[in-house]
Amino acid sequence: MSINTSTKAGPALKAAAVATVVVFGVNGLVFASWAARIPAVTETLHVTSGQMGTLLLCAAIGSLLALPTAGLVVSRIGTANTIRASGLLAALASVGIALSLSGESIAGTAVSLFFFGIGIGLWDVSQNIEGADVEHRLRRTIMPQFHAAFSGGAFIGALIGAGLSNIGVGLPVHLLAIAGLVALVTMLTPRYFLPHTAAARPAEGEAKAPRGPSAWRESRTVLVGVVVLGATLTEGAGNDWISKASVDGLGTSESTGALMFALFVLAMTAMRFFGGRVIDAYGRVAVLRASMGAAAAGLCLFVLAGNVWLAALGAALWGVGAALAFPMGMSAAADDPQRAAVRVSVVSTLGYISFLAGPPLLGYLGDLTGIRPAQLAILAPIVLALVLAGAAKPLPAK
Template sequence: MERVAAVNLVTEKISHIAPAKEVMAQINKQRFFLSLFFFLSGFNFASWASRIPTIKAALGLNEAELGSVLLTMPISSMIGLPLSGWLVTRFDTRVPLTIAFLINAGSLALIGTATTTIHLVTALFLFSLSTRIFNISMNTQAITLQKLFDRKINGSFHGLWSTGGIVGVGVTTLVISLGVSIVPHLVIVAGFTIVITFFASRYLLRNDRSVSRDKQALTKPDAYILYLGLLVFFAAICEGGMFDWSGIYFQKVIKEEVFTAGYLIFMSFMAFSRFVSDKIIEKIGMAPTYLMSSLCIFCGITLSIVWPSFWPAMVGFSLVGFGTAAVIPMTYTLAGASEKYSPGVAISLIASFGIVGMLLGPPLIGYLAHAFNLKISFIAFAFAGIMLIPVSRLFFRLSS
């Protein structure tokens, strides 16, 4: 019945007696254009994140000051929590998704032109707020579309996010090698985003506004949501921290001039893992996948700390990318099965735990690096990775 109900949401233009091939063609088209937005999201985020060392040097920030600036993003996202949850219950998700991508493009251009810390903080606030809104919208669409298929497809969406990140890092590496400054780089990315958004948003899923189970949205999350939130929290510490600090780690600890190498290998293995994660989950199950993810993160970080040279660090960052990849899409899929909340609200609630992880992760690394050194500070990622084991065991014990 859930599959039938989801089909009825696909488009107002398809009649209930439309041939099955026509319906599936429309569904596949919507999947394609939603995938395009996942790709674009990863591309934009990587375009900003891989330029962090450039921004740090241009504004003369030390590690602690950079950590304080990076606090802007999770704080902005936390402020956007009630807004994003309200939007996905009041409008078709394509509406906030479209508006948020346009704001995201404008803020990315502002980041590129930032000449003062206040200017940068303002741009990051808008960038993070818009990212928060379109992430909830995209993932709500992804969960709805997944109900129309006989196999899991959510991991592939997140794989395309990582692929976009790889392309973003690759483009950044190229423009840096060509001596292109940050201003034209990020302004061009912003213009590209605006064009794609106006073209592709018309083909997204329609009539997916949630109309039930949302009166409880502001109540205390139940244990089901709490455990899922904690899994996202620890994954966000690792994932967000690696986004923000992997380039600086390779620059300061590994002493590599091409500091994007660590970020690129991390994103590459994250993308690869997300494309195969759906098949891995179908083969071994979700509980063993959480265990495997946890061990990969822990071993990868440990290797990078104990042997801080190019190839051990590359292998270590590869393991971390492989380990973090499946956790968030897998957890969002479980959130869609909540009996208390609609998918949009469940994802919004769980994402709030991720925001806290993002809040603690990058700034924590900055403060620890300032107090001790950057290599020692990465122990925080190893701890967060290993915590996925006890939390996932508690969740599956609860839901069994």
């Protein structure tokens, strides 16, 4: 994927933009390597949708514990070192998942997913902070393109997952290969990030600089987080359950379910790649509301369709609608560069409550109704995001 950084951008800024694209892309590849093969996990461990939801909740808890402190961690050690640490943790956790699946250990898988969630949570916040810094210096909307890299990596990961599933390669071997790639990329790529300067400590006898209010007490930041909370549930549910819902609700094969997930991710990728121009033309609020309308329509079509082809059309429209909400939320949180790290951490935390914890709850509901019709519950948070979308309006220039 190429990214337009403008001829006015210096070499260091261009290199940082490309490095950020790579880090986002590998993050998506890691995620899809797990998500696209969830049906294989349920079969290997002999668990129900509700029990699978519990395993997904382990990863959610890990991320939710990491996210509130991620802004502080980045402020202390910088985005590059945070990516290195979180990438290594995610790689080691992937090895743990692979070994646990080989031994058919539910407990081992749960523990490994917990640490996987911590690594992914820290990784996500730090890459978004780096992306917001690059966007601010370029002075144009580019965050959706970084998230397009994530979706593109997820699309490639989903295709790999479908192919490996089709030829009978087990998920443990798949995850071990991915772990090696993650460790390599997250150790080397951040060297091209923008330089980080830790906050200087005041000299002895010198008064400390006044601190602003906690970002958790800023009404706009919290409202943006609530919008992201409602909007990103549609993305998280699609990521985690489209493949399983296709297998259970439409009677498709596991490889076809993975391809349905790949279609969802491809639609997100395309929308994110061109979304920056749409946002610059029509504004965040209007695009956010239109996105949620498309997500609602696509979701209903996917759930209610009577055949695979209509469901595939619904999955694509669902992906288009889910594409821009999260990157717009990150951009809104980072409008003021001086407070970007802590505000992105707050918005990420609130957003991930739904992005990570929502899909496991849908798994429990799926035990009662079937996983495909359970997706209709997502309509409620979509409406919430529509109502509160005005909070994402850009801050006035200082």
